[in-house]
Amino acid sequence: MPAFKDLSGKRFHRLTVIERVPIAPKNGKKRTFWRVICDCGKEKVTDGALLAGGHSKSCGCLQRETVAAASIARKRPHKDLRDIWYQIRERCCNPSNKAFSFYGASGICLCPEWKSSVWSFVNYVLDHIGPRPSSGHTIDRINGKMGYLPGNIRWATRKEQSRNRKSNLVVEIDGIKGCLKEVCEKLNLSYTQMLYKIGKLKQDPQTAAATVRGIGM
Numbered sequence: 001m002p003a004f005k006d007l008s009g010k011r012f013h014r015l016t017v018i019e020r021v022p023i024a025p026k027n028g029k030k031r032t033f034w035r036v037i038c039d040c041g042k043e044k045v046t047d048g049a050l051l052a053g054g055h056s057k058s059c060g061c062l063q064r065e066t067v068a069a070a071s072i073a074r075k076r077p078h079k080d081l082r083d084i085w086y087q088i089r090e091r092c093c094n095p096s097n098k099a100f101s102f103y104g105a106s107g108i109c110l111c112p113e114w115k116s117s118v119w120s121f122v123n124y125v126l127d128h129i130g131p132r133p134s135s136g137h138t139i140d141r142i143n144g145k146m147g148y149l150p151g152n153i154r155w156a157t158r159k160e161q162s163r164n165r166k167s168n169l170v171v172e173i174d175g176i177k178g179c180l181k182e183v184c185e186k187l188n189l190s191y192t193q194m195l196y197k198i199g200k201l202k203q204d205p206q207t208a209a210a211t212v213r214g215i216g217m
């Protein structure tokens, strides 16, 4: 039985092990060296421990590509903001976009100045609502019935956005029509319970109101 783990034929990221290279280990350490071939075609000899530990992933081409990508990102700042702008413009202004019917066609517009210039949008965001707090944040409309306009945008997580959409939900209960929150206040219904019944249990507003009142009795 070999005193080492045979790595022949195994893959580590971009590297595939060809064979063991008989190099005498220094300082009596148990080390094995392997000839590997990279996906790009280059061969090299590397330490088995580095392979197994995930520290040797390519001939060096992977690091070169990562450095090149970082340098491109530096030359073109705020890529995430520009991507967000592009997506907003698509759903608000491009009738062939899948989401257009929920946005542009429903009156959710994009401020004309932002529409014509990505940098006017990026600069507004950076100056007024600040840089993106995390990759989980997207641009949310404060008033869901209004478009992407100065004063009506903020950063929000998906969870916050869905909460905002539900609170802007228009309902009619006992003949009173309005945003769920307003209607709940007028009818003295628990907004939290109503939101749960309508949002989670998918009950219609009138049924939800009846059950919430039932609980209160």
Ligand SMILES: [Zn+2]
Pocket (backbone or CB within 6 Å): 014, 038, 039, 040, 041, 042, 058, 059, 060, 061, 062
């Ligand atoms: Zn390579």
